[in-house]
Amino acid sequence: MVSTLQNYTRYLVIILFALFLAACETVPKESATSTSSTSSTAVEIKDGVYVGSDTVEMLAIDVPDRIFFAYDSYSLTIAAQNTLKKQAKWLKANGSVTITIEGHADERGTREYNLALGDRRANAAKDYLMTQGISSSRVTTISFGKERPVNSGSNKKAWAQNRRSVTVRTN
Amino acid sequence: MRKLLLYLVPLILFTNISYALIEIDITEGNREPLPLAISEFFHDNNPEVVNKKITENIRTVISDDLERSGLFSSIDNKAFIQNNRAMHLKPRFADWRLIKAQGLLTGELTVEEDRLRVEFRLWDTFAEKEIEGLVLITTIDNWRRISHMIADKIYERLTGEEGYFDTRIVYVAEEGPKNKRIKKLAIMDQDGANHKFLTSGKELVLTPRFNPVRQEITYLSYFKNLPRVYLLNIQTGIQEVVGDFPGMTFAPRFSPDGGKIIMSLAREGNSDLYVMDLTTRVVERLTDSPAIDTSPSYSPDGKRITFNSDRGGSQQIYVMDSNGRNQKRISKEGGNYATPVWSPRGDLIAFTKFYQGQYFIGVMRTDGSGERLLTENWYQEAPSWSSNGRVLIFYRETKANDAGDGHSSSIWSIDLTGFNERKIITPVDASDPSWSKLIQ
Known part of the structure; x- marks a missing residue:
């Protein structure tokens, strides 16, 4: 009896999904990925790092404000380095701008460790900007640990979006 | 911060021999809580005590503390057979054993000027003797802390370990x-x-x-x-x-x-x-x-x-x-x-x-x-x-x-x-x- 019901539910899901795909075909591809969280997860997270553009804001035209990290990691991916290069270039062109880099962690870690991890992430970004010629006097860092998620969900995509460092103008 | 007046006076200590009614085993746990009869303390109808329901409240706080520990259960006071002031001096132990109480708490409460005097005794209903007794004196508004301290004393006497309720x-x-x-x-x-x-x-x-x-x-x-x-x-x-x-x-x-x-x-x-x-x-x-x-x-x-x-x-x-x-x-x-x-x-x-x-x-x-x-x-x-x-x-x-x-x-x-x-x-x-x- 139970298995029959499960089978029925499974069919129903498949039918609904087929209908959903059919509906998606008529809309442009980009919005299709952003409306379906299940199918976009595979695309938007690579090696545990968020590679999508939801939640990303711009410091200036073509200068994204944030980079993303893998779980319990503070290594900078190639994409993160490219973003930081853009930030460095923009900071050089705007010599009076000062910034704070906020380091954040996802909710799957203890509070105190995550404060330290957020500090590591913010400093990893700061160090990279310094290698690009930005003076440390223009950059402050702050760790928020897991206290300020950008996505309040408890799923892989939310966690990937929350593992980030964000560059914020302070003047 | 409210002023705390507190005196602890040992009441009558028939025995100083420390013994525990409960053996605590940290790996097994005590699945069966020890049944206690916690009675409402007798009082002289002081209007403040009556209006603020202090005796009822003291009983509730003590019962709740002990029950939350998981080691004790508090017997419903409707089941009590004996309920007179004499029980604070000499309980009819057989009556308490009949309702399965292994321990009995009795007490008296008086107000002298602005001070609340709480006297309690803890009885072992099987050994038929008092195993703890104290007088606590404080301000009336401090009845809650007094209750936690009594609960701590009971816990301490029955388990052989320090209590943790006045925290x-x-x-x-x-x-x-x-x-x-x-x-x-x-x-x-x-x-x-x-x-x-x-x-x-x-x-x-x-x-x-x-x-x-x-x-x-x-x-x-x-x-x-x-x-x-x-x-x-x-x-x-x-x-x-x-x-x-x-x-x-x-x-x-x-x-x-x-x-x-x-x-x-x-x-x-x-x-x-x-x-x-x-x-x-x-x-x-x-x-x-x-x-x-x-x-x-x-x-x-x-x-x-x-x-x-x-x-x-x-x-x-x-x-x-x-x-x-x-x-x-x-x-x-x-x-x-x-x-x-x-x-x-x-x-x-x-x-x-x-x-x-x-x-x-x-x-x-x-x-x-x-x-x-x-x-x-x-x-x-x-x-x-x-x-x-x-x-x-x-x-x-x-x-x-x-x-x-x-x-x-x-x-x-x-x-x-x-x-x-x-x-x-x-x-x-x-x-x-x-x-x-x-x-x-």
């Missing part, structure tokens, strides 16, 4: 959506009474911890966006930053004598452990590794420190001497470990463990052997010990749905046995609990 919990009260969470320090009695917010919520505050000897709390505040360790005097409300550090200080905890604060300092992406003497203000660096060193906690004799580090590639628990020497990993069962807290008895370390996607609260011996996991959940962390080392409180979070709703955070308690798990009721969501020692 308080400081924690972080949480409100609002996850991405804009408002956090305030809050304090309450161990049973949730006398709840009070200590900060306004304007600044983000985290991880409050009691000073073991003074009415003081250390915690992390984001005041002016500079995350630093602070001190808060509970009586005066005065807050001050601890030390003058060039980076974020966090994960503070007092030394057992209350004179020092041990904490992490983050500098250029690296977190190490430091200790600051609160009197001399001298700061000493204890660890110097390129890894994260955090969540330090002293052993009760102050000679050793347990802490969390990922120096070996994953988060594990370490111990060292209090001067930083002899650093050694102790966790070894697999998985990630965090938030080690040394038991007030000295023999155990409580921790959070993250293993195969689940979070556990557990205990291990101080050499890492004998690991026991007490509770498993989707997310929980930050254990804090009861003053007698028998109970742990911690916080637990529920999973949010994809829209970010359905998330909540609450404080729970569990016995060292792994039994008697209970949610502690708070007015709003709660996290980061810290349990005080017995109030002096």
